[in-house]
Amino acid sequence: MSTIQSSVAVGAQSSALDVRKIREDFPILKRTMNGKPFVYLDNGATSLKPQAVIDAEIGYYTELGANIHRGVYEFSEKASALYDQARSKVAGFIGARDARQVVFTKSATESVNLIVYGWALKNIKPGDEICVSEIEHHANFVPWQMLAERCGATLRFIPLLPAEGTLDLSQLDQLINERTRVVAVTAMSNVTGYMPPLELILRRARAVGAITVVDGAQWVSHTAVDVESLDTDFLVFSAHKMCGPTGVGVLYGREQLLEEMDPFLFGGDMVQRVRKEKTVFKQIPDKFEAGTPNIAGVIGFGSAIDYLLGVGMEAIHAHEQQLLAYAMQQVSNVDTITTYGPSDLLSRGGILSFNVGDAHPHDTGTILDEDGIAVRTGLHCAHPFMHALGIPGTTRASFYLYNDKQDVDRLIASVRRVAEIFA
């Protein structure tokens, strides 16, 4: 926990993006909320969708409509091709060697569960250890806790340093040891935007032969990612946080591990041959995608990848860092504000979590709503993190490529109003 100082680590230069042009692509930004021009700062929860993504989804329903991997007619084959192309686009986006390493699920949450059910349940034994961090989103914590309970394994935590807002890595060699079978860690906290030193943690995990699971739900959407150089066994993320539709998640995995894994859902489309006595499954990734998938969503996701690549992931990251620096500078002029997360802004993505005096985050969120500003308030699906901070929650403003300095100015003006009301 840190009270804001007036100096910031990153200067608020002019944006690397043509934000005015980008904003034109997002129809919701033309709306008003409570009679005020809409300011969307809840990107950590989900992102808005550009018209191109909406059109891609609608285009599937209006022009194709067919199921995939079944029909031999033109529309079905076209739909199959678009679905399969989206997989290749996702693989390219994260630097995967082979599109077969990309499994479509319904969410990052389901992707973690797929690892737990498909790999961990048959590999984790009593006495084994699973290492997570104290700052995980529940999606990358509760499945491991359930697994540990079920298998008689022990859960270990890389602790938070509450004052610094970073993870305490001083005991890493003890926490990740020869008994550790899984290290599951976030690439970017959904509460503070803190990006732990992943490479260090993953290197230690590899040294003891543990498998590594990186939660990229807040990360892949905001920066250029290369899974080959990251050298992780698994990476999970969701389309809806990166300009894509809801209901589509990704599990990236090392080929050999995916091949060893059991399917988690059984039924049509994931089978090669079915006899009364025995069923033979398809190869990866198909064996994990039983039943009719979210075809429109995956096609829309492909379009979201095109859109993000068109803007440029490095430019998006730089833009969000500038917005965060500007927001930190502005917020430092407001008395009674407390922010959370490391003071080194270079170790953070574009998230500003704060409390205003004694105001409950829900009250803060309600006043911001009156001013037309959407933020997230509460515990952020990270109860252990909040517990470690000893607070009942925060208000979280999270930025994306279409946010600009005016959005930050509107936020600060509204936060000042909260400060006055609760003075």
Ligand SMILES: Cc1ncc(COP(=O)(O)O)c(C=O)c1O
């Ligand atoms: C860090 C992090 N991990 C995982 C998730 C879960 O993503 P989803 O709800 O799309 O499954 C979220 C969602 O907010 C998140 O912020």
